[in-house]
Amino acid sequence: MSIFLTRIAILLTGLTLATSGQARNYHYTDGHLHYVDFFQETEGMAELIKQMDANRVDHVMITGIPLAKKWHEDEPKRPRYYAGDDADAYWYSATDFYVAAALGDLNDKERARFHPFISGFNPVDKNADAHIERLLKLYPGLWQGIGEVFTRHDDLTAITSGDTPRANNEAMARVYHLAAEHDMPVLLHSNITSKREKNPLYLAEVEGPLRNHPHTRFIWAHAGTSLELHRHQTQLDFVRPTLERMLEAYPNLYIDLSWSVLKPYLLDDNGKPDGEWLALVKRFPDRFMLGSDVVGKFGSIGEQMHGFDPFLDALPADVAQNVARDNFLNVLPRKLK
Known part of the structure; x- marks a missing residue:
């Protein structure tokens, strides 16, 4: 082999190693993190920063949990999670104050890494927008988004006191208007279907707000899926093509790829990235973001975020870093940029 060809071979080998993902060390934004759990308890800010x-993890979207799980009089043992027994969960507005208090104890450098969202309101109450407005006035300059708003949410919806929350009800329309007025994104949990229907049963509840509120930026939690859906239906074949159509139709839609989307969608059982999902992310490189979706305990943040690495490694390096870190930051209020 000539010296010229040898040099070309060495150059191509180096380029392959540089783009194969083997040497990538991503920096992340966790775009979906709950500071407290369903009992409004937390390991605390020191553990989170550690x-x-x-x-x-350079940045974190930090929010509370808008529901509190009741320990019912008839239950001899305190449940460990909302699904631990059949007792109700109820809307709990104090969760936002716990987040605000935790952030108030940080110095300016630490504080800049956190992006707090308001979540402690009842999404079927037309007073919800007034509650959010009061929080914005109580803590001027603090809040950067709204959510995670719980609407259709598996068994959690069934045990929640009051009416069934929907993403397209009148109360939420008022919230979306407020979000647009303050240039704040909305992180919305709305399951695309039920546990047994193999079609996008509830899609209209998300698509209506996207169409009717074009100036509001929506982040669709878990791409409309959930772990509970996957327990009953291993994979929803219509999710990816539905997302592709909606991303094309609605420039105000962003997709949260938090942990329940990782498998069976982004990676197969052997950890191999799915080619169609890779193509979707490459087609819309600014519209996807990652999240751990941890609730009050933070020891698994690394496992959750690094779990996306095989998928990120199969993307172009610039797209991968946008998905891992920058896309979430770019969806925040423009005044912060």
Whole structure:
């Protein structure tokens, strides 16, 4: 082989190694993190920052949990999660104050890494927008988004006190108007279907707001899926083509790829990235973001975020870093940029 061809071979080998993902060390934004759990308890800010530092998580979307799980009089043992027994969950507005208090104890450098969202309101109450407005006035300059708003949410919906929340009801329309007025994104949990229907049963509840509120930026939690859906239906074949159509139709739609989307969609059982999902992300490189969706305990943040690495490694390096870190930051209010 000539010296010229040898040099070309070495150059191509180096380029392959550089783009294969083997040497990539991503920095992340966790775009979906709950500071407290369904009992409004937390491991605290010191533990959260420790886990962020250990796992190259530069930024975090931080929010509370808008529901509190009741320990019912008839239950001898305190449940560990909302699905631990049949007792109700109820709307709990104090969750936002816990988040605000935790952030108030940080110095300016630490504080800049956190992006707090308001979640403590009842999405079937037309007073919800007034509650959010009061919080914006109580903590001027603090809040950067709204959510996670719980609407259709598996068994959690069934045990929640009051009416069934829907993403397209009148109360939420008022919230979307407020979000647009303040240039704030809305992280919305709305399951695309039920546990047994193999079609996008509830899609209209999301698509209506996207169409009717074009100036509001929506982040669709878990791409409309959930772990509970996958327990009953291993994979929903219509999810990816539905997302492709909606991303094309609605420039105000963004997709949260938090952990329940990882398998069986982004990666197969052997950890191999799905080619069609890779093509979708490459087609809309600015519209996808990652999240751990941890609730009050932070030891698994690294596992959750690094779990996306095989999928990220199969993307072009610039797209991968946007998905891992920058896309979430770019959807925040423009005044922060």
